[in-house]
Amino acid sequence: MNSTSLLLFSIVSLFLVAANGFWETESLLKFKKSLVIGRAGALESWDRKNPTCTWTGVLCHQGKIWGLRLENIELSGSLNIEALTSLRSLRSLSFMNNKLNGPFPEFKKLGALKSIYLSNNQYDVEIPRDAFDGMGWLKKLHLENNKFVGEIPSSIAKYPKVLEVRLDGNRFTGQIPEFTHELHMLNLSNNGLSGPIPKVLSKMDRKMFEGNKELCGEPLDMECTSPYNVSSEPKKRSKKKTSKFLYIAAAVVAALLAILIIIGVIIAICRRRRNKQPPLSADGEPSSLQKRAGIQDSDKGQSSCHSQNRTAKRMIHTTKLTFLRDDKEKFELQDLLKASAEILGSGCFGGSYKTVLSNGSNMVVKRFKHMNNAGSDEFQDHMKRLGRLKNDNLLPIVAYYYKKEEKLFVFDFVQKGSLAGHLHGHKSLGQPSLDWPTRLNIVKGVGRGLLYLHKNLPSLMAPHGHLKSSNVLLSENFEPLLTDYGLIPMINEESAQELMVAYKSPEFLTQSRVTKKTDVWGLGVLILEILTGKFPDSFPQANQEKEETMVSWVKSIFKGEWTQELFDQEMGKTNNCEEEILKLLRIGLSCCEEEVEKRLDIREAVAKIEDLMKEREQGDDDFYSTYAASEADGRSSRGVSSEGINLA
Template sequence: MHPMQVRCLSLYIIMVPLVCLLLLFSTATHGLSDSEAILNIKKSLVVGQAKALASWDAKTPPCTWPGVLCNSGSVWGLQIENLELSGSIDIEALSGLTSLRTLSFRNNKFGGPFPEFKKLAALKSLYLSNNQFEGDIPDNAFEGMAWLKKVHLAQNKFTGQIPTSVTKLPKLLELRLDGNQFTGQIPEFGHELHLINLSNNALTGPIPESLSMMDPKVFEGNKGLCGKPLETECDSPFKELPPQPAIRPKSSSRDPLVIKIIVTVLAILIFLGVIIVLINRNYRNKQLTLAVETGPSSLQKKTGIRDADQRRRGRHKSDHRNGSATATGVENTKLSFLREDREKFDLQDLLKASAEILGSGCFGASYKAVLSSGQLMVVKRFKQMNNAGRDEFQEHMKRLGRLRHHNLLPIVAYYYRKEEKLLVCDFAERGSLAVNLHSNQSLGNPSLDWPTRLKIVKGVARGLLYLQHDLPSLMAPHGHLKSSNVLLTKAFEPLLTDYGLIPLINQEKAQVHMAAYRSPEYLQHQRITKKTDVWQLGILILEILTGKFPANFSQGSEEDLASWVNLGFHGEWAPNLFDKEMGKTSHCEGKILKLLRIGLSCCEPDVEKRLDIIEAVEKIEELREQEGDDDDFYSTYVSETDGRSSKGVSSESINLT
C-alpha cells in the first residue's frame, strides 16, 4: 500500500471515533428534555430553605413546578427567587432549555464570579439582584447576547469597570448595577435606555452626554462623578498641569516696603471690584424679571433655555445698536397660551421655577415645575419637531388647544423656537399608566385592581373616539398611544398625552419612535390608516390585562404581544395569561375574557377585519363591573328614530364631550 494511503487510513481510523464522541456529548447536553435539563440545574444548587424545589420531580411535568414559566408546553423562563439558594449555576444545563428567554435568581445567596451567561444567546431578561456575586465582570461577558433587554445585577459585590459589552447590546432597555463596587468611568451607551441605575458604586469621571438627562438619583453614592445632571462640575484638564518652579528673587532691603505697596494696591482693587459687582447686580435687578440673587433655577439648568435666550438678547442688543431690531426676536421669548381658563404666567416665571425631571422619552425630557404661586405644571421638551414651519406649527397648536375632553390632558401653553419647542401641560397626580402597571410593586404602591383597569380602558377608548371625531383630517389622530402616554388623575381617570403630533414631528424620527409606525399596516405596506389608533388601543388593552410590557416583544414579528396572547389564549380562562397584580378576579372572569377578545380584535393584522373605533368603544362600553350598573356615557343621548333610549353607537349619537 502506498505510504500516502496508509497515512490517510490512519487519520480516518483516529477521526471517526472522535467525531462520534463529540456527537454523543452534544446529544447528552442539548438532546435532554426540559425536565431533565432543569433537574440537572437542581443538582448544582444548594437549597437553603427546607422543602424548596422538592416538587421538582421527574414524576410530574416541569410546567407544573413552582418557578418554571411555560408557553405552549415549552419552558421559556425560570423564576427561582427568595429561596436562599447557593452553589453554582449550571450554564451547560441551562443551555439545554432551548426556549429559555428569561432567568431570575433574585434574592438568593449565590456567590463567586459572574457565570458565562453569554452561552445563552437567546436570553432576553437576566435578574441576579440581591446575591453575593463578586469580582470583575469580564469585558466580553455579554458578547453575542443580541436579544438581551433587561440586566439587573444590583446589590452584589461586583468590582472593576462596567463591561463595555453591556453597552453594545442592541436591544437593552433596563440596566441596574446599583449597590456594587464598580470603579472607573461610565462608558457611553449606544442608544437610549428606559431605566438605568448606577447609584452606590465607586464610579468616577464625567457622566456621558447620553445619560445627562437622567434623574440625578441614579448616580447618587458615586463621589467621583461629575457633570450633568449632577450639580458637580468636572474639573478642567488644565488644572492637572504640573506647577512651574517658582523663581525666587534676590533679597533686598526694600522688600518690606514693596510688599506693603502691593498689599495696599490689591486691597483697593478688591474694594473697587466689590463696589462694581454691587452696582452691576442692582442694575440687573431693575432690568431683568429674574432676580440674580436666586441664581439660575433648576429648570434653567436642566433645559439650558435661559442661556439660549441670553444669547438671543445679546444679538438683539447688537441689532438695536445697528438699527435693525426685529419684533420676531421679542416674540421668541414669550409663552403662547392655548387655554383662557388657566392662570397666566410668563416664560421667566416658568424658567425660575424649581423643577424635577419626570422622565426622558424618545423626543425629549419631561419636567415637573413648581411655580412661585404653588401651581404644578409639566414641561415637555421636544427637539425633533421641525416638520412644520412657524405659521403651520402655531396653527396646529391652536387646533389642539381647542380640544376639550375629560380624558385628554390639555396643552396649556407652548414655547416656540426653531431648534426646540416646549409644551406646558397640567400635572397628573399619579403619574403614567406605565409606572402604575409595571413599577408600583417596586415603589411600594398598591397595584391596579380589575375595576380600575376597566375604568382606565373605557376612558382611553372615549378619548380616542373624541380625537377621531374632532381631528378628522389626521389619519392617526393620536398616533403615539402607549402606557407611558396615558396619565392618571388622583381618581384613576386616564388622560391621553402626546396626541396629534404626527404632522409636527420630523418624519424620519416619527417612523423610528412613534407607536403608529409599529402597526402591522405600516410594517407591511408603509402606511397608516384610520384604524392604526385602534391597533394601539388593542396593544394597550393587552398590556393592561397581562401586565406584559409591549417593548419586551419585537413589534410586527411572531413574538409581539398580540401573537403571544393568541398563543396562550384558547377561548377559556388561563390564569398564567393575566396579571396576578389584578387581585381577586373570580367574580368577573367572564368580563375580563370579553375585554381580552376585544383587545385581540383591535390587534387584527388585517385592517379590513379589524374593529373600527366606534365598534371598539361600543363593545368596551357594554362591559359593566356589576349587572345593572349604569354609565352616563350613554345616558346623554337618545335615538331619534323611534324616540326610545338607544344603546347603538354612531358618530352622531355619542356625546363626545
C-alpha cells in the same frame, strides 16, 4: 354533520347550565349551615327539590342569582362569605334587622358586590382597615345601628363608585377618612368621631355629622384649631371682623411686596441682557430648568433693554409663551426658567420636567426635539386646533413656546403619574396595584378619548398616533388623561417612523401606510398590556426571522377560555369577574387584527367597551325596580320591611 354538531353543542350547553345550577344550590346550602335562624320555617323553601330562584330571599334575573335578601328572620352567628364565592352574578346582600354578630364578614371575597346592608344587627367589633379592598364596584354600604368600634376603614373612601354610606348609630372613633369624591348620601351621626370634616364633605347636611362631639369644620359651627381640637365657643362676629381686617392688611402688604419684586426682577433682567448672560439663580448659577433640560437662551437677542424697537419686538415675540387655555393664570417663560425643576422622565422626543411657579402652581414642561416638519405658521395653526379640544379624557395643553430649534409644551401636573408606572413600577414606588374595576374604567376612558380625537381631528390619519401606557396619565380618581396626541403633522418624518407607536403597526411595517384604524391597533395593545401586566417592548426575539410581539404571545396562550398564567397576578381578586375579563381580552384582540379590514374601527371598539361596562351597571337596577313592584304585597305578608331599601 351540521345537525350532529348542533345537537352536541346543545347537549354540552345544557350540561354546563345544569352544572352551574348544581353548584349554586350547593353554595347556598353551605351558606345556610353557617346561619342560626331564630324564626321557625323562615328558610324552609331552601331545599334541593325546589329551584333556587324560588327560595325565600333569593333574587334572580334571567335565571342567575344576583342578590340575597334575608331580613327580619332573627339570624344570628357569623356569615360564611366564602360559601358564596361561586355565585358569579351576585351583586347585592342584605341581612338587615337581624341579630348577627361575630367577626366582620369578609365581603372583599365578593369583589363584584354593588350593595351591602347590615343595618340593625349586633356587631360590636372593629372593621379591618382593608375590609373593602378590591371592591371597586361597591355603590351602597349600610352598617347603621350596630356597635362597631375603632376607626372607619379607609378602604371605604377610595373608590369613586361609592354613592351611599350609612355608619350612624355606632361607636366609631378617630377621624373621617379622606373621600375622593362627593357622595349622594353619607350619615356619620351619633358616633365618637373627632377632627376636621374633609373638604369634599363640607357641603353635606349638618345632621349627617351631629352626635360627634369632637368633630369640627363645615358644615358644623365648630372651628378647627391646631392640630384639630374643637373650639368650645361658636364663631363670633368680632373674630370675623378681626380676621377680615387681617386678610385685607396682608393682601395690601403682599401687593406692595409683589410690586417691589417685579421692579427688582425687571432691573435684574435688564442687567443680565446687557451683559449677554443667561438668566441666573440667586447663587449666580443658570436656572434649574436650564441646567437640567439644556434649554438654550440664544433666542433672547443680543440687545440691552434700551435697544431699538425692532430688536425688542423680535425678542418679545421669540420669548413669549402662547397660551391655549383662558382659564389659567398667565405666566412668562422667565417664570418657568427661574423655577426649580425636577426630572420626571426622558422620552423618545425629549425630557419632561416638573416646575413649581412662584404662585405655588405645579406645572410640567415637556421639551420636544425632532419637531421641524411644519413651518411657524403651520405649527401655530395646528396648535390652535389642539387647544380647542376639550374632553374629560384628554390632558389639555396649557401653553407652548415656539422656537425653530426646539419646542416646549406646558401642562398641568398630574399627581398620580402615568399608567405605565402603576402597571410596571407600583412596587418600587410603594403603590398598590390597579384592581380589575379600575383597569376596566381606564380602558373605557382611553376609548372615549380616542373616539373624541377621531371625531374632532378628522383630517389626521392617526389623530393620536402615539398611544402607549406612558402617554396615559391618571387623575386623582384614576380617570385616564391622554397626552402626546396629534403630533404626527409636526414631527420630522424620519423621527416619527423611528419613534412613534403608529409606525410600529402591522400595516406600516408591511405596507408603509398609516390608516384610521392604526390608533385602534394601539388601543388593542394597550388593553393587552393592562390585562397581562406585560410591557409591550419587553418581548425577546423568538427567532432570527420574526420577533415575538405581545399580540402573538397572547394568541399563543389564549385558547378561548380562562387561563390564569395569561393575566396580571397583581390585579388582585377577580372573583366573579372572569367572564368580563375574557370579554375585554377578546375586544383587545379584535383591535389587534393584523389585517386592517378585519380590525374593529374606533366606534365599534368603544361601543363594545361601553356595552361591557353597562352589563354590570344596568341589569341590576332595572330588574330590581320591576322586582320591588311585583313583590311589594308579598313582602309585607312575609313581615319583611321595605322602608328605605334599594338593593340595586
